[in-house]
Amino acid sequence: MFVATFFGSTAAVSCIAIAFGLFLLSRRRHYWVAALAFSVGGGVLLNRVLKYFFHRSRPFFSDPLLTVSSFSFPSGHTMAATVLYGTIAAYLLLNTKDPARRLLIVICAGCLILLVAFSRIYLGAHYLSDVLGAMAEGLAWLSLCLTAVHSFWRLQNKSSVESLR
Secondary structure, three states: OHHHHHOOOHHHHHHHHHHHHHHHHHOOOHHHHHHHHHHHHHHHHHHHHHHHHHOOOOOOOOOOOOOOOOOOOOOHHHHHHHHHHHHHHHHHHHOOOOHHHHHHHHHHHHHHHHHHHHHHHHOOOOOHHHHHHHHHHHHHHHHHHHHHHHHHHHHHHHHHHHHHO
């Protein structure tokens, strides 16, 4: 479970996001780089704000597997995993036509997010409501970021087509 929870940690999420961002830059997918930066960076910031707003204590065990001193709700690991792997999945889905591969992408991203969430509960760092709230927060934030970047992209493309006339 320590390996599973690592995939939602700041170190892992940062490394994977940077590597994916460099991949997107090499493909000249600048709007996807913006979507990645806003979803992951903004999501982490939003999560910190919500932690301080809710001020929820972490679960207490006499012999815990993991001790964490920050607030509990919503789970930062789960939220980071949701926005990062959700962004990667969205990119892959838009670039894959095969229905079997698309299903595999959704299953893999979903299982990875659920594995991180379950590991946080198993290790005693969060309540079930913490990880469910983080997944809801992450999906809402990811939807907002992808919609905003796509809308901006459409506006830019519309104005460049009109400027050609």
